[in-house]
Amino acid sequence: MRIMGxxxxxxxxxxxxxxxxxxxxLPIQYGCIQTEAETDQGVRLKEIYESTLGLIDTYKPDAxxxxxxxxxxxxxxxxxxxxxxxxxxxxxxxRGLPVAEYTPLQVKQAVVGYGKAEKRQVxxxxxxxxxxxxxxxxxxxxxxxxxxxxxxHTSTFTDKMNEVHKP
Numbered sequence: 001m002r003i004m005g006x007x008x009x010x011x012x013x014x015x016x017x018x019x020x021x022x023x024x025x026l027p028i029q030y031g032c033i034q035t036e037a038e039t040d041q042g043v044r045l046k047e048i049y050e051s052t053l054g055l056i057d058t059y060k061p062d063a064x065x066x067x068x069x070x071x072x073x074x075x076x077x078x079x080x081x082x083x084x085x086x087x088x089x090x091x092x093x094x095r096g097l098p099v100a101e102y103t104p105l106q107v108k109q110a111v112v113g114y115g116k117a118e119k120r121q122v123x124x125x126x127x128x129x130x131x132x133x134x135x136x137x138x139x140x141x142x143x144x145x146x147x148x149x150x151x152x153h154t155s156t157f158t159d160k161m162n163e164v165h166k167p
Contacts, residue, residue, distance in 0.1 A: 001155070002028065004061035004097075005148025006052075007087055007140045008069075010080040011035060013048055014140030017059045018130070018148040025152055027130040029059055030141050041075045041080065049087040056095050064092040065151035067143065102150050107143075111151035122146050125161065 007014035016030035027104075033051040035044035066089065069082055079107040092099045102110075109115040112124045123142045129149055136142045 001063065001152075002059065002061045003148045003151050003155075004056065004059065004064045004148070005144040005151065006064065006066040007143035007147060008066060008081055008085040008088055010041070010044055010048075010084045010146060011037060012138060013052075013145035014138070014142070015055060016136075016145035016148050017055075017061060018143060019045075020118050020145060020152040020155070025129055025149060027132065027145065030136055030145055032138060032141050032144075034135045035102065045083055045087050048084055049091055052088050053095070056097065057104075058092060061097060063100060063126065063151065063155070065100045065147045066092075067147050068103045084112075099159040100151050100154070102147055102154070107146050107150045107155075109152045111146045119163060136151075161162060 001020045003018050003020060005018065007018045011034065013033040015032065019026040019028055019029040033048055035047050066085060069078060069085060089099055105115040108117040110121055111117075111129070112121050119139065123139070124133070126142050126145045126149065127135045130145065136145060
């Protein structure tokens with residue numbers, strides 16, 4: 001199964017593609033989509049949408065996992081991140097992909113085993129799980145890979161539960 005993990009944002013969208021082979025996780029590609037602050041917001045959202053479609057078409061994931069928006073004290077930031085999530089979600093659905101959403105707490109729990117883990121702990125576990133030489137930068141990329149790892153672990157658990165409950 002190939003999973004596309006997404007850490008949404010308007011300025012930077014982190015993405016990571018991870019293949020799940022049994023219990024093994026293999027990084028395929030990761031990076032970020034960046035938009036310029038001086039550019040009109042509608043144009044930035046279009047860039048994110050088109051870039052997401054391009055990544056989906058190139059790397060052909062089986063599922064998309066995206067970080068849920070958590071409460072943010074800065075309403076303007078929360079709204080723009082929500083809009084970015086929307087165009088990413090739309091791109092995935094238009095390509096017929098299932099989309100899973102995970103809170104930051106769920107991602108930390110799945111990757112580190114502790115829902116209140118610090119960012120650097122999550123990043124180091126991402127590096128270790130994927131056997132990377134260094135933690136991916138910027139942070140948004142490591143976060144996207146963490147979301148993909150979370151989905152890989154969650155789907156494994158769900159698959160096992162479904163096997164147990166088969167008639």
